[in-house]
Amino acid sequence: MTNSQLTPGVAAGRLGAEDYARNFADIAPRFAPHEARVAADRCYFCHDAPCITACPTSIDIPLFIRQIATGTPEAAARTIFSQNILGGMCARVCPTETLCEGACVRETAEGKPVEIGRLQRYATDTLMEAPSHPFARAAATGKRVAVVGAGPAGLAAAHRLAMKGHDVTIYDARPKAGGLNEYGIASYKAAGGFAQAEVDWLMQIGGIVVEHGKALGRDLTLEGLRAGFDAVFLGMGLAGVNALRAEGEDKDGVANAVDFIAELRQASDLSRLPIGRDVVVIGGGMTAVDAAVQSRLLGAENVTIVYRRGKARMGASEHEQDHATQSGVRIIHNAAPVAVHGNGAVREIEFAYTQDTPEGLKLTSETFRLRADQVFKAIGQTLKGAPDGLAIEGGKIAVTGPGRTSLPGVWAGGDCAAGGEDLTVTAVAEGRDAAEDIHAALVGTGG
Amino acid sequence: MANLASTFVGIKSPNPFWLASAPPTDKEYNVRRAFEAGWGGVVWKTLGSEGPPVVNVNGPRYGVVYGADRRVLGINNIELITDRPLEVNLREIKSVKRDYPDRALVISLMVPCDEDSWKDILKRIEDTGADGVELNFGCPHGMAERGMGSAVGQVPEYIEMVTRWVKKYSRMPCIVKLTPNITDIRRPAEAAKRGGADAVSLINTINSITSVNLDTFAPEPTIDGKGTHGGYCGPAVKPIALNMVAEIARSRETAGIPISGIGGVTTWRDAAEFMALGAGNVQVCTAAMTYGFKIVQEMISGLSQYMDEKGMTSTAELVGRAVPNVTDWQYLNLNYVTKAVIDQDACIKCGRCYAACEDTSHQAITMSADRTFSVKEEECVACNLCLDVCPVEGCITMRELAVGELDQRTGRKVATYANWTTHPNNPAAQAAE
């Protein structure tokens, strides 16, 4: 193709084939065995370790690191998977700088934590390459559980339930399982088709059936599921997106960041994915960073993130913000969009500077415009299609304890449920804990 | 800069760092390069009798113990004495010594345990210009099976006998190299002294199996499916060597005999410790085999800096400085009381001190919900384990209680010096009263 980074408008093939390969390659490849040993040797094996507390799934991190250090990464992986069956994906996508590594005492001591995430990946990758699945099912209970959503929450719940001997049917609206692991996470974090490989690996436990293209509210009702199964787990994530509420939002070239990312994740040939020369991303979270960085990696010349509040309020961690700026993304703080200009398609977007006042965010009279061939909205996802009759709290399904909703026999976890951060690891923890609670309820052992 | 020049049993060298008799000193090429790098002296790789030389195994000779990041902590070897013809070694020794007259060059010897063999070898080395001989009574494998090396070094009578022969047939200074594979190192040292030795050197390697291959079920290094015990050396053996050096330095029978300290010397600090415990100089093998000859430059600069800081102008001022402070347990002050103190600002909250004390010691550290760790003085016996396992240097210290201060644990005031010999719990002490 003859396109380049300077080609005006929205165009595909701005880069050479090897640029795409390099840009979307594994961002933090697996440690070689020696690297892993060296990194593992740095762990102090803390008493009641702070990293364990900081991990939403409470993986026994010092134990698994010691197992790596003593040459048994497979045993390390079992330690990880027994708490977090998506330990492989978490090792790749967890914002470890704010979780386990942020709590590492070596971060306190020398500003350089033990590389827990990469060690976790070393262990999990090693075991996942082994020919057999590390967990076996308990004797069949004859109980059946419906899981809505094959994202991290649903998969973690399903695996735990299957392990306990229950039969699980997962219903997912999309054609592939994995949820945002498959459709949302930045490509370079889960390179090499890892999301599907992980789903396949997890399914080896047996007893789990996935029905694709089945949406709750469209093809299924909660009443139907409650009637047909012994328990229901809702792990449907946040399928809706917030609106910008700026004039001209409906112009061509304005899209949801999550849709752009999903398209990118599913593209079989990135050189055929069109991207603007000038791209503006609106938002301040992980989605905004991922959309902006991947726009740059596709060859956009100028990519700007505009966030309505100050740097400290951004949802994306310091590490992620640095990753964005190092990828050539410019971040503008304290500005909100007021109008999208252009004749049919977006050409410019106009912002007003904001002021964070005690009464809330106020627009000032000072405005500026940015050139834009594409505008990606990353201002938050919302719960969509929650069945009637469920109590809602703060826009999410209200839960108590391990994911119990207001309806008997219905549990919820992950992004769709209230409480916890919207992270893969949190979804796994909530799915797992709900499964344990469902199991206790079904076999009548307390809980 | 401090003057590091050293005189050991009359042998002069520009610094007290010698290479021990081992592969680094097995040939002219190595020794010339060692001298160029700055080594003060060498003990040439052990020579055997005239005739066909020994043969070594043709598979791996070394086993290794690693620390973090594959750092070599210890090596064991199943190598024998030099496997090169005697005439070649003698010719090379002569040529090197001629070109480096200011460096120490000592010849290590090991021949069968009869007078003629020793008489003969001593004659053969006479005109090499070498400064002295070292008798290898230490090699714990291979040669010992043939009645040499540690087979001699483990029998004080043989040591005395051979040393006498050497003094009888040679005017060179004679250093007797001792094996640590023995219960009480003072006995062979005394025997060497009785035989007329000018000095002892120690330690030679320690009998050991470094590891077992769990697939082939054979010790390593493995030769065609079998392994044998070998000699252990390197940083791991230093504590054993230091104790043996100190025992000889402080024993009434052997006090004052010059000692060449060997075993795990890796840095200037190790060397200084050996010297403080009475070694007149040190010999090095594993550190050179691990890092190359260049390490001597750090040893030279480090020891000079230390001596400058301490105001010492010659190594003689350092040698033996710590010997008076090495004593028997029974003379330690039982009224010396210390308590662990945790510096909360330095603490990184890993909790290792807590795990160590709570699980394995005296339950003298508390842990709060916010991970603050504090010492319970009423439980602390001052064992030091918390300090040892703390990853932060200087975070935990031991505070000395002044005489008269209340010890919370015993409820008694700290008294002045008193040791076990007079302690009321000591039956022997009571009997004496």
Ligand SMILES: Cc1cc2nc3c(=O)[nH]c(=O)nc-3n(C[C@H](O)[C@H](O)[C@H](O)COP(=O)(O)OP(=O)(O)OC[C@H]3O[C@@H](n4cnc5c(N)ncnc54)[C@H](O)[C@@H]3O)c2cc1C
């Ligand atoms: C762009 C982006 C990047 C992210 N990056 C990271 C990251 O780097 N690290 C991190 O920890 N987290 C990241 N997150 C957050 C993380 O992906 C989510 O917190 C996590 O996927 C939530 O898991 P879940 O199972 O609750 O929901 P989801 O992963 O959203 O899965 C929900 C599933 O339910 C299905 N579904 C939805 N509605 C219905 C319905 N009505 N009927 C049937 N099925 C339905 C969906 O198809 C989907 O498969 C990112 C999120 C986004 C959007």
Ligand SMILES: Cc1cc2nc3c(=O)[nH]c(=O)nc-3n(C[C@H](O)[C@H](O)[C@H](O)COP(=O)(O)O)c2cc1C
């Ligand atoms: C491979 C090898 C061969 C050795 N050969 C001899 C030898 O021939 N004669 C000898 O007296 N000591 C020999 N030694 C022992 C060393 O001289 C030295 O006493 C011992 O290694 C301890 O010192 P270090 O810890 O600095 O290595 C040998 C050691 C090694 C590692």
Ligand code: SF4
């Ligand atoms: S799951 Fe995430 S937070 Fe927990 S240990 Fe792994 S990388 Fe750290």
